[in-house]
Amino acid sequence: MKAREKAEYYLNARVLGPALLRGQRWAAEARARGASPWASSHLAPPLSISPRLKELVARHWLEGRYANVSRRVAWVTSGAPVEFLKALDFFVLYPENHGAICGTARCAVDLATFAEEAGYSRDICSYARTDLGSLISGRTPVGRLPRPDLLLACTNICQTVLFWYWVLANHFRVPLIVIDTPFVYREEASPHSLDYVRRQIEEAIPVAERVAGKVLNPARFDRVGQLSREACFLWLEILERNRHEPAPITAFDEFVHMAPIVEMRGEAFTVDFYAAMLEEVDRRIARGISAVRPERRRLLWDNLPIWYRLRYLAEQLAERGVAIVASTYTNAWGELAPLMDPDHPLESMVRAYTYPVLNRGTGHKLSTMERMIRDYHLDGVILHSDRSCKPYSIGQMDQRDQLVGAMRTPALLLEADHNDSRCFSEEQVSNRLAAFLEMLGV
Amino acid sequence: MGSATVKIVGVDEQGNLEWYLLEPADARVEQQVERFLARAGEAGAGNPAAVPTPVPLVATGYGRKLVRQASGVVTEITCHAKGVFRELQQGGTLVDIGGQDSKVISIGTHGEVLDFAMNDKCAAGTGRFLENAARRLDLPLERLGPVALASAEEVTLSSTCTVFAESEVVSLLAHGVPVEPIVRGLHRSLIKRVVAMIRSVGLRRPLMLSGGVVQNPAIVRLLQEETGEEILLPHHPQLMGAYGAALVALESGNSGRFTGGKE
Numbered sequence: 001m002k003a004r005e006k007a008e009y010y011l012n013a014r015v016l017g018p019a020l021l022r023g024q025r026w027a028a029e030a031r032a033r034g035a036s037p038w039a040s041s042h043l044a045p046p047l048s049i050s051p052r053l054k055e056l057v058a059r060h061w062l063e064g065r066y067a068n069v070s071r072r073v074a075w076v077t078s079g080a081p082v083e084f085l086k087a088l089d090f091f092v093l094y095p096e097n098h099g100a101i102c103g104t105a106r107c108a109v110d111l112a113t114f115a116e117e118a119g120y121s122r123d124i125c126s127y128a129r130t131d132l133g134s135l136i137s138g139r140t141p142v143g144r145l146p147r148p149d150l151l152l153a154c155t156n157i158c159q160t161v162l163f164w165y166w167v168l169a170n171h172f173r174v175p176l177i178v179i180d181t182p183f184v185y186r187e188e189a190s191p192h193s194l195d196y197v198r199r200q201i202e203e204a205i206p207v208a209e210r211v212a213g214k215v216l217n218p219a220r221f222d223r224v225g226q227l228s229r230e231a232c233f234l235w236l237e238i239l240e241r242n243r244h245e246p247a248p249i250t251a252f253d254e255f256v257h258m259a260p261i262v263e264m265r266g267e268a269f270t271v272d273f274y275a276a277m278l279e280e281v282d283r284r285i286a287r288g289i290s291a292v293r294p295e296r297r298r299l300l301w302d303n304l305p306i307w308y309r310l311r312y313l314a315e316q317l318a319e320r321g322v323a324i325v326a327s328t329y330t331n332a333w334g335e336l337a338p339l340m341d342p343d344h345p346l347e348s349m350v351r352a353y354t355y356p357v358l359n360r361g362t363g364h365k366l367s368t369m370e371r372m373i374r375d376y377h378l379d380g381v382i383l384h385s386d387r388s389c390k391p392y393s394i395g396q397m398d399q400r401d402q403l404v405g406a407m408r409t410p411a412l413l414l415e416a417d418h419n420d421s422r423c424f425s426e427e428q429v430s431n432r433l434a435a436f437l438e439m440l441g442v
Numbered sequence: 443m444g445s446a447t448v449k450i451v452g453v454d455e456q457g458n459l460e461w462y463l464l465e466p467a468d469a470r471v472e473q474q475v476e477r478f479l480a481r482a483g484e485a486g487a488g489n490p491a492a493v494p495t496p497v498p499l500v501a502t503g504y505g506r507k508l509v510r511q512a513s514g515v516v517t518e519i520t521c522h523a524k525g526v527f528r529e530l531q532q533g534g535t536l537v538d539i540g541g542q543d544s545k546v547i548s549i550g551t552h553g554e555v556l557d558f559a560m561n562d563k564c565a566a567g568t569g570r571f572l573e574n575a576a577r578r579l580d581l582p583l584e585r586l587g588p589v590a591l592a593s594a595e596e597v598t599l600s601s602t603c604t605v606f607a608e609s610e611v612v613s614l615l616a617h618g619v620p621v622e623p624i625v626r627g628l629h630r631s632l633i634k635r636v637v638a639m640i641r642s643v644g645l646r647r648p649l650m651l652s653g654g655v656v657q658n659p660a661i662v663r664l665l666q667e668e669t670g671e672e673i674l675l676p677h678h679p680q681l682m683g684a685y686g687a688a689l690v691a692l693e694s695g696n697s698g699r700f701t702g703g704k705e
Contacts, residue, residue, distance in 0.1 A: 397642070404557050405644070427504075428562050435519035439555045 009066040017062040025055040038311075042318040044284075044291050047253060049277050056273060057259050061142040067091040072149045072212050075168065077161045078262055080154040081179060081353045083228055083345075084205055086266040087221040088212040091146065094263045095168075098134070098142065099127035103307030103419040105141045112420060125388040126419035128164045135171060148174055150211045152204070156181040156359040158391045175211060177204045181353060184360045189351075198350045222345055224266040229340040234274035235261045236334030239326070241281045243376050246290030247298065247325040248281045252314040253291065254330040255305040261333045296321030296442050300372055302328045302365075302399075303384035303392045304418035316433065320442045326376045328368060332357050335368075362395030366402055373409055380410040380440055387417040412436040443467065443503035444683065446541020446569060447654060450478045451684035457528060457692055462681055471508040479511065500691040502683055514694065519547055519558045521686030526650055527553035528689060529676040534648040537636055537665075538682070539655035541569040544636060546643045559643045565604040567635035569655040574608045575628045579621055590629045590660035593622030599631050607631065626660070633664045640669070650674045652682040 028051035036045040067073050074090040076082055082092055102108040108126060111133035116122055118136055120129055134140050151174060153165035162178065169176035179200050182193040209215055235258075241248060257277065260270040283289075299317075301324045306313065317324065336355060341348040357365055369381060381403055383396045396413060403411040414432060417423035444467060451462045463481055468474040479499075501509035502521040509515070518538075526536050526549070533549040544567045548557040561567050576583050597619060601607040607628070614624050640649075649671045655661055656679045666673050676682060 401644070410557070431517060431562065432560060435517040435555075435558060435560070438517055438520045439558070 005069045009069040013063050013066040018059055021055045021058050021062070024058075025051040028054070038315065040315040040318045042293055042321065043314060044289055044293065047249065047257070047277070047280055049257070049273070049280055052273065052276070053257055053259065056264065056269065060264060064091060064093055064142070064146050065144045067146040073146045074150045074152055074208075075148040075165075076152040077154050077157060077165070079156040079353060079356050079358070080152045081201055081349050082152070083224045083266055083349060084201070084216060084221060085150075085152065085208055087216055087224045088208055088214060090150065090208070090212060092263070093146065093148070095131040095164075096127045097259065097263045098140065098145065099130040099419055100307050102130045102134070102141060104310070106308050106421070107139075107141055108308070108419040109421055111137060111139060122420075125158070125160045125164075126417055127388065128160055130419055131164070132167060135168075148172055150174055150208060151176040152179070152208075153177070154179040154181060154353060156353055156356050158358065158389070175207055177207055179204065179353070181359055184354065184364075186361065189354050194350050194354060197354050198346065201346065201350065222342070225340070225345045225349065226342055227268055227271055228266045229337060229342060231261055231265055231270045231274055232334060232337035232340065234271065234278055235330075236337045238274065238278050238281055239330055239334050241278070241285065242325040244285050245298070245377060246288075246292070246295035247323050248284035248289060248291055250291045250314065251301050251324040251327040251330060252305075252310050254327065255307075255310060258330055258333065290323075291325075292318045292321060292323035294321050295323050297379040297437075297440050298323055298325045298377060300324070300326045300328070300369060300376070300378050300381045301384065302369060302381060302396070303386045304329055304389055306384065306416050306424065307418055308421050309416075309424065316430065317437075320437050322437060322440070322442060324382070326372050326378065328357060328365060328372070331368070331372070358391050362399065365395070366399045369399065369403065370407055373403075373407060378409070380412070380436070382436075383411055383413050384418075385413050385415045387415070387423045388420065389418065410436065410439055443471070443501065443505045443509070444540055444654075445504060445543050447680070448474060448478070448503075449681050449684040450475075450482060451681050451688045452482060453685070453688040453692055455692070457689055459678065459681070459685055459688075462678070462684065464680065471505050472510055475509050475511055498691040498695045500687040500694070502687040513691070516687060516690050518683045518686075519545065519555060519560075521683045521690065522652060523547050523549050523553065523555045523686065524689050525682035525684075525686030526652055526676055528685070529682070530650055530674055532648070533646065534650050534674070535640060535643065535646045536650045536652060537640060539568060539632075539636065539651070539653040539661070541573075541654060544568050544639065544653070546639050548643050548646050556646070557643050559639055561635075561639060566602055566607070567632060567639065569653075571604045571607065571632050572628060572655070572658070574604055575611055575625070578608050578611050579615075579625065581621070581625070586625060586629075587658040587660040589622055590626040591663060593620075593626045595620075595623040595626070596630060597623045597627040599624075599627050602631075629658075629660045629664050633661065633668050636665065637668050645669075645671070648672055648674050650676070652676060652679045654680040 032048060071091045074085050075093050075095055078094055078096045085092055102111055108130045112126060112129035114133035114137040115129040120132060151165050151169055153161045155162060165176055181197050205216055260273050264270045336352045339348055339352045383400055385393050385396055400411045400413055403409045414429055446467060447464055448467045449462060449464045452460045454460050463478055499512045500514050500516055501512035502516050502518045506515040522538050533551045536547040536549055538545045542565060544561045546559045547555060550556045565571055572586055576586055599607055599610055601610045611624055651673060662673055
């Protein structure tokens with residue numbers, strides 16, 4: 001670590017950068033007291049915590065730009081047990097989150113094209129194509145991605161990550177830790193599956209220690225676990241506030257504001273962020289502020305968001321008084337909070353990372369949706385059939401039949417993709433959506 | 443505004459179908475609608491229940507948002523359900539087979555839409571499938587049904603795609619296979635696709651049909667064979683979307699309230 005690089009890192013990532021971002025946040029907060037930026041008058045103004053969110057995300061990527069100078073860097077999958085890495089002071093980067101940023105910034109297709117021209121099939125997940133395209137082209141909307149010193153892939157979200165991270169490991173020539181979490185077909189994971197996952201985590205720790213050049217401090221590990229748990233509980237509370245009628249926020253707000261829980265979990269400022277967001281949500285409820293006004297229908301969104309069309313969908317639905325108040329996707333980071341036991345950190349980590357919704361049978365997702373329909377008083381479900389995400393989309397046709405039949409809940413299947421806008425046909429989507437809304441009586 | 447043809451329907455104050463016009467779809471939407479309205483005005487002039495001006499107009503189907511003259515737009519799902527329910531006076535499963543798309547709509551006992559499925563991706567379950575084949579076989583469209591029904595034999599086509607099925611037809615003809623069994627096989631392919639769509643929504647009896655394609659007797663007969671169901675047809679199967687839209691216009695005029703969206 002050369003002295004000049006360290007100084008540059010310190011100045012940019014620790015002093016000037018954060019100061020600049022803080023200033024931008026103050027300016028944004030001042031502007032927010034003016035008119036609402038939404039085209040639709042049916043949408044409540046953005047949350048006042050939004051500028052803080054932008055600041056945190058920008059600061060994270062700014063840190064990343066210079067991270068190689070002073071820290072070890074790990075690239076991890078969204079469902080990876082990240083706590084021991086954070087306790088070893090790794091800078092943790094999520095290629096999936098980077099992919100989502102490219103999706104919202106509408107440069108994902110351009111990046112994916114580089115991957116496709118290199119031979120990667122268009123049938124592969126658009127997150128993987130975006131990431132590999134970024135790798136191949138060297139382009140990214142966040143400035144510069146730090147090189148990983150370590151890769152961690154956990155198969156609890158899909159199998160594609162296995163191959164994706166092998167490509168990364170070959171490219172970067174760094175150790176790849178794979179945490180293989182056996183699929184949970186029924187209610188409970190078998191004891192030997194949990195034992196298998198525990199042993200893999202135990203074996204992963206020395207590998208990470210070797211790369212980090214330090215030993216894992218148990219107290220720090222506990223602290224990170226505790227902060228993770230606190231943030232997840234706060235997130236869960238925020239989601240559950242939407243049981244209130246009318247809902248104070250929409251799932252679109254949740255999609256945007258979930259960045260810290262995904263990529264900055266285990267930090268104290270993440271806990272503070274969600275505590276503040278919860279307060280703001282409670283203030284909205286107290287003042288009777290409705291995210292969509294008037295709120296005529298309440299829906300559930302299943303599967304990943306359509307990152308490049310969030311505003312379009314939010315406004316189309318808001319125009320008809322339809323609020324998406326819950327989502328199985330945002331719920332995935334909250335529903336595991338109760339599994340985290342501070343007295344048994346490793347054991348509870350094993351359970352928390354074995355039981356994400358994508359690692360469980362389609363019957364579990366169906367019963368989760370049924371429970372949410374009851375708890376949140378929902379009028380219908382939109383099932384986003386995401387071309388990229390096979391584990392999330394599989395079974396949606398049967399789930400739709402059950403929802404419409406046994407649950408007597410209208411359910412619409414919308415075919416698109418979370419990041420690849422070439423799979424989104426605006427006319428088809430808007431036509432099906434319009435027919436569905438007419439069916440709901442709005 | 444259908445995928446292949448555009449229709450305009452006028453109803454009287456009781457919602458009975460009074461007059462209609464039908465033309466192949468023109469990309470210059472506004473001009474076509476102007477022409478229609480001009481001709482409708484002429485048609486109304488000779489009619490005791492005169493067409494009021496301005497005519498309350500609701501547009502449905504593709505390009506409905508381009509119809510400047512419309513006071514509102516409603517999707518064809520809602521319109522077809524309304525039109526067919528008014529005609530046949532009962533709920534059930536409506537299958538609409540149009541020129542370039544097809545849909546299945548589950549209608550409740552009070553005419554409400556319970557569920558629907560749209561095939562807006564593939565021409566194989568639509569009129570275009572038969573149209574392509576008819577052209578290849580040098581048969582006028584009206585002859586397709588009778589030719590299919592006249593055949594005792596049937597050839598099973600393996601191609602799922604409209605374009606490749608056309609190639610398959612050419613190949614069969616080149617091998618000396620007679621036209622009649624090929625035509626019957628083509629109808630069978632279309633029907634099988636439709637049946638799959640019905641199954642995805644679930645059958646709610648009775649089965650009802652609409653769309654220009656169902657004027658083909660072989661379609662109705664083969665669908666009856668495949669499903670074993672009684673099939674009901676309205677008097678004007680090709681007009682149900684426009685008829686439904688007219689009923690929506692009538693309702694919104696009477697109640698002063700409009701339920702669809704104006705886009």
